Amino acid sequence: MNRIGQLLILLSLLLVLSPAALAARIEISSPGQQSIPLALTSFLPAKGSKTMPELALEIRQVLEADLDLSGLFDLIDPKAFLADARRSGLLSSQVDFAEWRLLGAEALVKGSYRVEGDRVQVDVRLFDTLGRRMLTGRRYAGKIKDVRRIAHTFADQVLKELTEESGPFNAKIAFISNRSGRKELYLSDVDGKDVVRLTDHRSIVLNPDFSPIGKELIYTSYKNGEPHLYRKEIYTGKEARISRQKGLNIGGRYRFDGREIALSLSRDGNSELYLIGASGSIHRRLTNSSAIDVDPSWSPDGDQIVFVSNRQGNPHLFIIDTAGGKKIRRLSFRGTYNASPSWSPKGDRILFSRLEGNRFDLFSIRPDGSDEQRLTFGAGSKEHPRWSPDGRFVTYTSDQDGKKAIFVMRADGTGNRRITDAGVDSIHPVWSGPWK
Amino acid sequence: MLMRPNATKTVRTPATSRQPKLGRLVVLSLALHLLIFGLMSGVILPPRKEPPRPVYRVNLVHRPVKDPQAGRPDAAVSRKKPPQKPKTAPKAAIVPKKAPVKKAPVKKAPPATKKAPVVTKKAPAADPGPSYEEILSRIEKTRPKEKPSIDATQSRIDELRNELAALATSELAVEQSTISPVPEAPAGMPQGRGTQAGVSEELWLGEHLKRNWSLSRYQLSRLDLVATVKVVYDAGGNLLDYRFLTPSGNRLFDDSVKKAILKDKKLPVEFAGRMEVDVEFNLKELAER
Amino acid sequence: MKRLTLTRFAVCAAMIVLLASGCAKKPVAEELTTPATQGVTASETTSDADTGIVEESISDSTIAEPEVRGDDKLAITGLERIYFSFDSFVLGPEAKQTLENNALYLKANSSVKVRIEGHCDDRGSDSYNLALGEKRARVAQDYLTSLGVAAERQSIISFGEEMPLDSSGTEAAWSKNRRSEFVAY
Numbered sequence: 001m002n003r004i005g006q007l008l009i010l011l012s013l014l015l016v017l018s019p020a021a022l023a024a025r026i027e028i029s030s031p032g033q034q035s036i037p038l039a040l041t042s043f044l045p046a047k048g049s050k051t052m053p054e055l056a057l058e059i060r061q062v063l064e065a066d067l068d069l070s071g072l073f074d075l076i077d078p079k080a081f082l083a084d085a086r087r088s089g090l091l092s093s094q095v096d097f098a099e100w101r102l103l104g105a106e107a108l109v110k111g112s113y114r115v116e117g118d119r120v121q122v123d124v125r126l127f128d129t130l131g132r133r134m135l136t137g138r139r140y141a142g143k144i145k146d147v148r149r150i151a152h153t154f155a156d157q158v159l160k161e162l163t164e165e166s167g168p169f170n171a172k173i174a175f176i177s178n179r180s181g182r183k184e185l186y187l188s189d190v191d192g193k194d195v196v197r198l199t200d201h202r203s204i205v206l207n208p209d210f211s212p213i214g215k216e217l218i219y220t221s222y223k224n225g226e227p228h229l230y231r232k233e234i235y236t237g238k239e240a241r242i243s244r245q246k247g248l249n250i251g252g253r254y255r256f257d258g259r260e261i262a263l264s265l266s267r268d269g270n271s272e273l274y275l276i277g278a279s280g281s282i283h284r285r286l287t288n289s290s291a292i293d294v295d296p297s298w299s300p301d302g303d304q305i306v307f308v309s310n311r312q313g314n315p316h317l318f319i320i321d322t323a324g325g326k327k328i329r330r331l332s333f334r335g336t337y338n339a340s341p342s343w344s345p346k347g348d349r350i351l352f353s354r355l356e357g358n359r360f361d362l363f364s365i366r367p368d369g370s371d372e373q374r375l376t377f378g379a380g381s382k383e384h385p386r387w388s389p390d391g392r393f394v395t396y397t398s399d400q401d402g403k404k405a406i407f408v409m410r411a412d413g414t415g416n417r418r419i420t421d422a423g424v425d426s427i428h429p430v431w432s433g434p435w436k
Numbered sequence: 437m438l439m440r441p442n443a444t445k446t447v448r449t450p451a452t453s454r455q456p457k458l459g460r461l462v463v464l465s466l467a468l469h470l471l472i473f474g475l476m477s478g479v480i481l482p483p484r485k486e487p488p489r490p491v492y493r494v495n496l497v498h499r500p501v502k503d504p505q506a507g508r509p510d511a512a513v514s515r516k517k518p519p520q521k522p523k524t525a526p527k528a529a530i531v532p533k534k535a536p537v538k539k540a541p542v543k544k545a546p547p548a549t550k551k552a553p554v555v556t557k558k559a560p561a562a563d564p565g566p567s568y569e570e571i572l573s574r575i576e577k578t579r580p581k582e583k584p585s586i587d588a589t590q591s592r593i594d595e596l597r598n599e600l601a602a603l604a605t606s607e608l609a610v611e612q613s614t615i616s617p618v619p620e621a622p623a624g625m626p627q628g629r630g631t632q633a634g635v636s637e638e639l640w641l642g643e644h645l646k647r648n649w650s651l652s653r654y655q656l657s658r659l660d661l662v663a664t665v666k667v668v669y670d671a672g673g674n675l676l677d678y679r680f681l682t683p684s685g686n687r688l689f690d691d692s693v694k695k696a697i698l699k700d701k702k703l704p705v706e707f708a709g710r711m712e713v714d715v716e717f718n719l720k721e722l723a724e725r
Numbered sequence: 726m727k728r729l730t731l732t733r734f735a736v737c738a739a740m741i742v743l744l745a746s747g748c749a750k751k752p753v754a755e756e757l758t759t760p761a762t763q764g765v766t767a768s769e770t771t772s773d774a775d776t777g778i779v780e781e782s783i784s785d786s787t788i789a790e791p792e793v794r795g796d797d798k799l800a801i802t803g804l805e806r807i808y809f810s811f812d813s814f815v816l817g818p819e820a821k822q823t824l825e826n827n828a829l830y831l832k833a834n835s836s837v838k839v840r841i842e843g844h845c846d847d848r849g850s851d852s853y854n855l856a857l858g859e860k861r862a863r864v865a866q867d868y869l870t871s872l873g874v875a876a877e878r879q880s881i882i883s884f885g886e887e888m889p890l891d892s893s894g895t896e897a898a899w900s901k902n903r904r905s906e907f908v909a910y
Contacts, residue, residue, distance in 0.1 A: 025714040026642035030721035031692065033650035071654040106650060130695055163655045164688060183887065204887045206851060226882065227855065248859060248883065251852040264852060269863070271856035292860065294852040308853055315812065315853055337812060339850035346657075353850075358896070360848065381848065392654070399894070410654070428851070 036162070038073040039081065039105035040064055043122070044088040046114040055113060055144065059122065059151045063109065065191055066155035066169045069393065069417070071410050072162060076105055088112055090125050092134045100129045107135075109158070113147075120144045124154050126161060136161045148193060149435075156434075168388035171435050173395055173419070174198075174208045174217055175406050177426040185219055187234065190388075190395075190431065192406065192419030198232060199239075207251055210432045213258040218242070220250045229263060229280070242280035247271075251295050255302045262286070262296035262305055262322075273307055275322065286320055287328075297343045297350070298322075299367070306331060306341040306350055306367070317341050317352055319367065331369055340384050343367070344391045349411075351375075351385040351394060362396060362413070375413030387411070388431045395419075395429040637707050641667075644703065645715060649696035651689065659723040661689045662716060665697065669711040673703030681714060693717045803830045804839065804907035807865060808900065811846070814860035816868060824865060827907055828872035834909075838878045841865050842906040846899035847886040858883030865905045 040063060043056040067073050078085070080103055084096040090110055100108050111124035125137040136157055140150040152169040159167035169190055177186050185199040185208055199205050203222040210217055215234040220227050229243035229252050243249040247266030254261055259278060264271045273286040273293050287293040291311035298305055306319050317331040317338050332338040337355035344350065350367055353360040359381040365372040376382045380400025387394060392411055397404045401422035406429045409416040420426040645667075653659065661684040668677040678697050683690050696717075804827050807820035816824070831837060843858030843865075862881035870876045891898035 024638045024712070025716065026638050027716045027718065028642055028646045028649065029718055030646075031649040031651040031696075031719075032647040034722070035652050036650055072652045130699060162688070165657075204884070206887070222884075222887075248855055250855050264856065266856065266859055271859065292853060292856040294856050295850050308850055310812075310853075315849070337849055339853055355849070358848070383850075 035074040036072055036107050037076055037104045038067065038107040038109065039076045039085075039100055039103060040067065040078075040109045041081065041085045041111070042078070043111040043113050043124070044086075046088070046112045046121075046123070049114040049116075052113070052115055055115070055120065055147060059111065059113070059147050062148050062151035062191065063155055066152060066167065067158060069408065069410070069415055070155075070159055070167065071415055072159070073107070076103055090123055090137075092127060092132060095127060095132075097127070097129045097132045100127075105129050107162075115144065118144050120147060120150075122147065122150050122154075126158055148189060152189065152191075165390055165392075166434070168390045168393060168431065168434075171389070172432040173406065173408075173429050174210065174432065175420070175426050175429040176205055176208065176219075177420070177424060179421075179424040179426075185217065185232075186426075188419070190408065190419070195420075198234065198237075207428050208430055209253050210430055211258050212254055212256055212433065215435075218252045218254070218261065220252070229261075231278075242278070243276055244280075245282075253296055253298060255298050256300055257302070260302075262298060264294045264296070273305065273320070284324070286322065295340055297341050299343050300345055300347045304343075304367075306343055308339050308341065315339055317350070317365075331365065331367070333369075334372070342386050344387050344411075345389055346391045348391075351387065353383045353385065353396075362394070364411075373413075375409075376416070382407075384428055386430045389433045393431070395431050397427050397429065637711060638713055640705065641669075641703075641711065641713060642715065644700070645696050648699040649692060649717065651692040653719075653722050655688050655692075656686065656719075658686075659719045661686050662718040663690055663693050664714055664716045665693060666712065666714050667697055669703060669707060671707050671709050671711075673705050673707060675701045675703075676710075684717075689717075804909055806904045806906045809861055809903045809905075811899070811903065812849070812857065814843075814857060814864050816864060820865075821868065824868045825872060828869050828874050831869065831874045831878065837909045838880075839869075839874075840908045840910060841869075841879060841881045842888075842908060843881065843883040843885075844888060844890075844902055844904050844906065845886045846902040847889060847892070847894075848899065849886075851885055851887075855883050855885035858885045861903075861905045865907075 040060065043059050045051045045056075064075065068075060082096075082099050082103070084099045087094070087096075089095065090112060095108070095110065097108075106129055108127040108129050109124065110127070111122060113123075114121040120142065122140045123137070124140075126135045127133065128135050138154055138157055140153065142150060149170060152171075155169045156167035159165065159169075171190050172187050173190055173192070174185060174187050176183050178184075179186075180197065182202050183204045183206065184197055184201065185205045186195055186197050188195040198217070199219075199221070201221050201223040203225075204227075205223075206220045206227070208217045208219040211231075216231055217234065218229060218231045221230050222228075223230070224241070224244075226244070227248050227250055228241050229249040230239055231242050232239045242261075243252070243263065243265070245265045245267040247269075248264055248271055250264050250271075252261045252263040260283060261276050261278065263274060263276065265274045265282075266272070270290055271292050271294055272288065273296050275283040275286060277283055286296075286305065287307075287309070289309070289311045291309050292315070293307060293309045293311070295308040296305045297307070303322060304319050305322055306317055308315050309318050310316070311318070312330065314336045315338055316333070319329045319331050321327055331341075331350070332352070332354075335354040335356070337360075339353050339355075339360070341350050341352040348366065349364045351362060351364050354363050360383045361377065362375040362382045362385050363372060364375060375394075376396075376398075378400065380398045382396055382398045382400075385394050385396040388408075393408055394411055395406060395408045398407050398418070399405070401418055403422055403425045404427050405418050405422045406420040406426045407416055407418050662682070663684040664681040666677075666679045666681055667675065670676055675697070678694075680690065684693075805823045807816070807823045809815070809820070810817070831839060841862040843860065843862035845854035845858050845861075847854075859881065862883055866876070866879050866881050869879060886902070889898070889902040890904070891901045
């Protein structure tokens with residue numbers, strides 16, 4: 001009797017306590033549609049404007065490439081577009097949202113341009129077809145030759161609207177190429193277009209890094225016979241030699257505030273990590289071993305540096321505190337050759353390349369050494385990964401199509417695409433911050 | 437691996453008086469190792485085959501009902517309502533050859549009118565997609581003529597079923613689309629206890645909301661988000677109310693959930709009565725990848 | 726009894742085979758961690774040097790003999806380059822032999838100064854390769870110094886992977902590029 005009574009109490013308690021017994025409950029553990037169906041229309045000439053189909057096409061192509069790389073969208077085939085794609089009205093009251101919903105589009109980009117002389121004004125809007133409203137709209141005015149930048153800027157805006165963080169597309173990629181016969185420093189858009197040569201050293205230029213403040217780059221050059229570290233102001237062209245210690249002055253990387261540079265010097269007869277000021281004065285020596293210590297990369301808070309060392313045999317990744325204390329922690333344990341680490345701007349992951357067979361592939365790992373992931377597969381050697389400043393994309397080199405060329409991809413290893421000519425070597429890419 | 441070199445060494449030592457015992461031991465050991473190897477590798481005993489675990493997929497082809505019967509969700513739904521004609525209907529459905537013949541004529545009339553409102557995202561004008569009739573005829577072709585050879589046609593059937601489901605969610609169409617690899621099994625739900633053929637209304641609604649929920653992993657910087665929403669529909673499938681019980685706190689995530697609910701304010705089904713369900717939206721399947 | 730010995734023999738044989746195969750594995754594993762083609766490299770090096778013939782013929786008379794090598798400076802000075810294994814700056818026996826010959830030449834020509842350049846193949850981090858190239862130059866410098874060539878007559882520089890002899894990207898090309906060069910001036 002007693003036991004039965006207890007059971008009854010327990011049962012009634014259970015009934016009272018479990019809300020599931022009262023309201024039905026279901027779980028949906030992933031979206032049925034994991035990319036946003038987007039209709040990207042061709043831009044139309046505004047009323048009274050000259051018609052320039054090639055201009056409209058260029059804007060569309062830039063936008064399409066950026067938005068495709070973002071991975072957010074499922075682009076709807078323009079061949080399916082109906083009447084509204086040919087109407088120029090940009091107000092949400094003028095857009096036939098039902099028509100776009102019929103095509104499955106949930107997001108819609110429409111735009112127009114007005115050409116006057118060598119100037120162009122571009123209006124472009126992103127709509128939510130379900131909510132029948134404009135999510136974001138922009139008007140850009142500039143020279144006709146600036147339309148690519150205008151398109152990149154709007155792509156950044158679309159990402160800001162749909163991910164709450166601006167995209168990294170209106171930016172530059174600096175890299176080294178020997179297309180002139182010598183290794184010189186170049187600058188291009190993030191899609192590899194608009195290439196400009198920045199140096200004419202006619203020797204060897206290597207390993208650039210963008211200053212986090214101002215439009216400046218540091219790099220190593222053999223301009224004066226020895227590998228010294230230089231800084232260049234991109235627009236004035238002004239160049240200064242900032243570190244010319246005996247031996248190597250290589251792998252310079254700015255701290256987040258631009259006030260300090262980590263690099264390798266071999267003034268002691270062996271490569272060691274140093275911190276120097278922006279003008280080249282030595283602040284501190286970080287490492288002290290007879291081994292090779294190179295390729296520093298700062299954590300975003302500037303407290304730690306990941307680097308490559310063969311102090312325990314093969315080249316592996318190690319992390320050192322920049323505040324001193326000299327505590328050095330080994331990060332990588334697999335493989336026989338781990339190189340070129342790059343700490344993510346959000347601090348959560350470190351990219352690097354590892355020798356697999358006789359080719360390198362890209363990997364990422366958490367700074368605590370957990371959750372190692374391989375990002376690239378297939379033919380070719382992939383090296384020198386660097387993050388986009390928002391941490392969602394990666395630029396790197398691969399020789400999969402011939403010579404070493406610059407590639408970009410998403411941080412999860414998908415969406416790879418080559419952005420420089422595969423017929424000429426291009427190496428050491430680095431992604432700039434927003435190019436205002 | 438460490439043991440063996442040691443063993444050889446002792447075998448080769450000159451202490452021959454103890455050899456027979458040792459030799460026998462080694463032989464025994466070798467035999468046992470071989471036996472174990474044989475057992476493990478399946479040379480001696482064929483490896484045990486685990487029957488594939490049944491995977492139940494709820495789809496919109498089945499009519500949502502309040503009180504689903506037990507059975508397989510992928511089983512044939514008999515075209516005539518089971519409660520009304522329990523004796524004749526099953527037999528008709530069992531004969532696989534006849535079924536297609538019967539089906540064809542019934543279908544032709546309704547779809548044309550029903551199609552338009554139903555076309556959702558998968559049938560853009562780029563590729564208008566096969567018409568309802570085309571799909572059906574393709575299904576007929578893939579159907580096993582004699583015995584249903586499940587393996588060969590299953591995947592194709594699944595594909596077609598998905599297309600079909602996208603095209604025809606109207607109740608009439610639902611009733612008729614009976615593409616089943618297991619015609620004899622009762623249609624129902626694995627955990628069903630009731631008497632009606634079809635899926636439970638809650639599961640149907642869950643599947644419908646999932647389809648309407650679009651969100652890219654690249655929109656989020658984390659995948660451990662959860663939002664629970666109470667949704668209320670009337671018997672006619674009209675959305676009466678929805679309320680976030682626990683929002684995720686992430687604007688993009690919560691907006692996408694809201695959109696998924698608001699995408700269809702009138703569901704293409706009727707429920708047995710007022711529907712009130714707590715729906716938990718999370719990203720577990722994305723995080724697993 | 727006979728059968729027993731027979732089985733014992735069989736078991737012994739099996740064990741020996743196992744042992745032997747176990748042993749054979751080790752070098753394979755080492756090959757994976759150390760450069761996969763150390764042997765290949767060495768043979769290629771000699772065959773490469775054969776065209777110059779300098780290597781063996783070095784004696785007092787060598788100086789007078791301007792060689793027919795493509796590389797002008799090397800030919801005139803009689804200084805030979807040395808080669809290294811992948812990710813290594815260890816002097817092999819052949820490299821040491823070459824360095825000894827180079828030392829003889831430098832001692833015979835006391836007015837000549839030499840710049841030692843360290844080079845690498847183009848795989849891996851360029852910074853690491855610059856540091857490695859420096860090590861390759863330095864190890865050669867140290868050896869020459871130990872052989873009696875004054876340190877003041879030598880300078881070192883690393884070019885890392887930047888100046889390959891052969892940029893075809895093959896295993897043979899890589900082994901050709903992992904080297905130290907001696908430039909007299």
